[in-house]
Amino acid sequence: MIRTLQQIFFKLPAIGIRPILIPLFGHNVPAGFPSPADDYIEGRLSLDEHLVPHKDSTFFVRAKGNSMMGAGIFDGNLLVVDKSLTPSSGDIVIAVVDGELTVKRFIKRGEKVILRPENPRYKEIELKEGQELQVWGVVTSTVKTFV
Secondary structure, three states: OOOOHHHHOOEOOOOOOOOOOEEEEOOOOOOOOOOOOOOOEEEEEOHHHHHOOOHHHEEEEEOOOOOOHHHOOOOOOEEEEEOOOOOOOOOEEEEEEOOEEEEEEEEEEOOEEEEEOOOOOOOOEEOOOOOOEEEEEEEEEEEOOOO
């Protein structure tokens, strides 16, 4: 059963809303051995400027399950999806197959379309004649929380 768009979308982008500008430090943080932080603020950064290049065609949705773990997408991650992009083979997409919503890697070989999970415990979805596929958009970013 497919849910309504209002139930699926986390939040549609607000048009005409001023972005929140957050300090951007001019020093990269090492992920290895810690070193003293540089207190220099390079400027202000608006996440929507970096994560949402096409504001009118972008939506957010939360991932559910673990079929895309190999692509770094985990249960509860917020996915940034651009519906203005035409999916290319290898892109991660939000798709509806026979009324079921899914996030998978889009693979196209000639006329053949495969939706590939990034977890070996799940099977590929190879579209067969008569199956309905709607691609809602291409996943362009993920937002993870660790709390």
